[in-house]
Amino acid sequence: MKKRYLFFIIIGALILIPLIVAGVRYFIPVPDNVAYESEEYQTDHAEFLYDLTYTENENTTQEQEIFEEIYKVIDEAEEFLVLDMFLFNDDYNHETLEFPELSQSLTDKLTAKKEENPELEIVFISDGINTFYGTYTPPHIQALMDAGIEVVFTDLSKLRDSNPLYSGFYRSYFQWFGNSEDQWLKNALRPAGPEVNIRSYLELLNFKANHRKLIINEKNGLVTSANPHDASAHHSNIAVQFSGDILHDLLESERAIVNFSGGNTRMFSDFSDKLQDQADTPEGQYAVKLITEERIKDNILKMVDQAKAKETLNVGLFYLSDRDIIKAFKEALDRGVELNIILDINQDAFGNEKNGVPNRPVADELMKHNNPPNIRWYKSSGEQYHAKFITLETEESLIFNGGSANFTRRNLDNYNLETNMMVTAPRDSDFAQEVTAYYERLWTNEGAEYTLDYEEEAEASLIKTIMYRVQEFTGLSTF
Missing domain, CATH: 3.30.870.10 (Endonuclease Chain A)
Known part of the structure; x- marks a missing residue:
């Protein structure tokens, strides 16, 4: 009996130690100057x-x-x-x-x-x-x-x-x-x-x-x-x-x-x-800001939360899975914000076939919301729609947030290292017109077929929804 108890004590300790380590590591702060946000x-x-x-x-x-x-x-x-x-x-x-x-x-x-x-x-x-x-x-x-x-x-x-x-x-x-x-x-x-x-x-x-x-x-x-x-x-x-x-x-x-x-x-x-002196002036037409890691998410949520009725959020993403952002999207839709999303289908990975997680179950969830967004799929031929950005179009300006970060827990909650840029530009500026022309081209299939109607690749799968939610919550995934 003593040997049996000792055996269970040892096994319990071997399991408990990693759980304690995981718990402690969860509260460890990121290194200095990670989760960085510059001035504007x-x-x-x-x-x-x-x-x-x-x-x-x-x-x-x-x-x-x-x-x-x-x-x-x-x-x-x-x-x-x-x-x-x-x-x-x-x-x-x-x-x-x-x-x-x-x-x-x-x-x-x-x-x-x-x-x-x-x-x-x-x-x-x-x-x-x-x-x-x-x-x-x-x-x-x-x-x-x-x-x-x-x-x-x-x-x-x-x-x-x-x-x-x-x-x-x-x-x-x-x-x-x-x-x-x-x-x-x-x-x-x-x-x-x-x-x-x-x-x-x-x-x-x-x-x-x-x-x-x-x-x-x-x-x-x-x-x-x-x-x-x-x-x-x-x-x-x-x-x-x-x-x-x-x-x-x-x-x-x-x-x-x-x-x-x-x-x-x-x-x-x-x-x-050695950086060259630049001609930055208080009158420059663009407001730019550098953001990394969790600061990217903070600014995404700020953009979505400040969007008002009849203003437009345009999104282009390889991965969308972060629960806080999905919640913010739904709340924006309920306020009368127009939300347009172009998503990768998550079916191709360097010659290997993927199962559509997380984008297909997330898109299905959003389309079932009381006020659904407009969603289109990027039509790929083995490659990926690897963009990662969101814009807010107001009457006066376009706010852009884009770079390396997918909209996932791993990319936005101080796990991966990521770098994005924010640019606030007047609606009639070159930068704003470049971004809006790019998005309009993809959305309307101007000159070629870039994107597909949502229904062409829509999928309602309980199994994939459960898979996505478990993977997003636990981190047992590569997205």
Whole structure:
């Protein structure tokens, strides 16, 4: 009997310890300068960019602006470059699919720039997923290092745990094994690529990420939803390019990652000193603000809550699942706000078929509301509608909030690292007209079929609704 009690005590302790760890970690604050919100700056420098993939006369057409502009930022750099990119690899099923070599193209641009100007400091911040969490170093990343470019992999252990049911066990028992370069298990991200090991998968299951996507030099910054990932090259994305004093804040938000990841932050003081004086004035037509992590959600909710009857909210999203935002949408609809939403169907992922979660059950829920929104699906042909933004159109202005953050718990509740830009623009300004023309084009299928009526892909599934609600609440998902 004593042995039996001892056995149950040990088992109970082994289960209790991870639960305590998970509970404690829930209340751990984020690192300094994470969940960052800058002051609002007045400027005349803000530009909206986008990539589109669509079918026209049975032919697939791509309109690419974002990486062309990123390459221009690289070409124009004279003092420094800082990039923070989530997916930076060529991982996909090479046996069945072919994509543009986007990751190698960016690598070639950066290494050529460094060779041209050896004194130029370049910092590339990224996520451990690109090395399958330390299992191997891909050739393109090794090329950056060999060229003298500072590569910083984000220390994901310093972030809050979005999948606490698992991460409590991981922190208690698994993290002490560290990383390994052993290769003996099939690579789920790249079946034809390097093999990995059990420690890699144990870290992967934390579902944590530095999900930011941005570039900055001494003159300009660009925040986007686009990744330099080969299999993402055809995705439809958005970006905002800007200049001015807000670049100091963007640098400060990136310095925070380098700091808690053990990198060299001294150079960031030099970078800040090298920022060119900009022509920001109190009379600038655009009000711009940098927001990261939970501050993105705070500002989304503020936008939705301030929307009045007959004003319009336009939304374009890869993922919509956050319960607070869904609640705010319903309340706005009840106030007489017009809500238009373009959603990815959540059916394609680099050659693999997805089940439509979370967007289809969320769309079904919203359409069953007493005052339903207008919803259209982006018509994809294997690629994704990867945009992440919301706008509020009032009589006088357009308020834009967009960047790397999906509208999900993981992206907006201080788990992932995210960067968005807010721009408040007069309705007759170039920025406002660029954004509204883009949205109107997709919504009305001007010139091609970009979007589908809601009914064409509508799905009412109790199983998928339960799956989505459980995954969103617990973090047992990748969205």
